[in-house]
Amino acid sequence: LEQAWPLAASPAGCRVVQRALDLATGQEQIMIAEQMRGHVRDASTSPHANHVLQKCVELLPPENLQFILDEMKGHAVVTARHRFGCRVLERLIEYCPTWQTEGLLEEVLTGASQLCRHTFGNFVVQHVLEHGTASQRHVVAEMLYADIQRLARHRVASHVVRAALVHCVPEDRQRLVTAMRADAGELADLAHHHCGSFVVREMRREMRR
Numbered sequence: 396l397e398q399a400w401p402l403a404a405s406p407a408g409c410r411v412v413q414r415a416l417d418l419a420t421g422q423e424q425i426m427i428a429e430q431m432r433g434h435v436r437d438a439s440t441s442p443h444a445n446h447v448l449q450k451c452v453e454l455l456p457p458e459n460l461q462f463i464l465d466e467m468k469g470h471a472v473v474t475a476r477h478r479f480g481c482r483v484l485e486r487l488i489e490y491c492p493t494w495q496t497e498g499l500l501e502e503v504l505t506g507a508s509q510l511c512r513h514t515f516g517n518f519v520v521q522h523v524l525e526h527g528t529a530s531q532r533h534v535v536a537e538m539l540y541a542d543i544q545r546l547a548r549h550r551v552a553s554h555v556v557r558a559a560l561v562h563c564v565p566e567d568r569q570r571l572v573t574a575m576r577a578d579a580g581e582l583a584d585l586a587h588h589h590c591g592s593f594v595v596r597e598m599r600r601e602m603r604r
Contacts, residue, residue, distance in 0.1 A: 399430035399447075400438075409443035413450045424451075425459050435466035436474075438483075445479035452486040457495055463487065464499055471502035475510055475519040488522040493531075500527060504534045511538070511546065511555040520555050524562040535559060536567035543574045544581055553590040557597045572598050 399415075402408030416424055428451040431438055438444035452460055464487065467474055474480035484503075487496055503510065503519055510516030524532055536559050539546055546552040560568055575598055576582055585591035 399427050400434050403444040403447040404441050406443055409446050412447045416450050416454055424454055428455055432462050435463050439474055439480040440477050445483055448483045449486045452490050457491045467499060471499045472506040475503055475516045476513050478515050481515040481519050484519050485522045488526050493528050500531055507535055507538050511552045512549055517551045517555050521558040524558045529564055532563045533567055536563045540570055540574055547585055547594040548588050548591045550590055553594050556594050560597045560601050568601055572601055
């Protein structure tokens with residue numbers, strides 16, 4: 396498939412490229428993906444080409460995806476805040492080994508306190524909690540612990556708190572629970588808050604484990 400990049404960036408063409416990737420041999424998939432080289436940042440924020448990048452991540456061996464991570468280096472937080480870019484980052488977190496995504500996730504974790512409140516960025520932080528290492532999850536847990544009462548009530552960040560109560564190691568989960576239960580009045584208020592109530596339900600599930 397020639398001219399994969401211009402096709403990927405068009406509404407109909409992106410479906411053609413995705414179909415070609417599905418039907419191609421391993422070597423052909425690599426050749427198609429290579430045509431995204433030099434265009435990763437544009438592709439990740441394109442309403443069409445982001446689907447092609449995601450397909451590449453899903454189908455290719457991680458060693459053939461390194462150029463994607465290299466081109467995103469230094470831009471992980473901006474990408475995480477983008478409505479399409481966040482999806483590409485999520486696929487990388489899902490499909491690449493942790494040693495390969497470590498650099499990008501270091502950037503994400505540095506900006507985690509803002510990202511967890513962001514409409515799109517919060518999904519990337521949740522993916523770190525689900526697929527990251529114990530130490531990466533711990534960084535997120537520490538960030539949440541520092542402002543747990545406010546974040547547990549936040550329209551977006553409350554989802555990240557709930558994910559932490561599911562995916563973090565027991566010690567970090569217990570620390571978050573203890574912080575939320577420290578003040579009986581705050582806990583009662585949280586339980587009746589339109590966002591916090593869901594966090595309290597997850598907290599009670601954690602306490603029953």
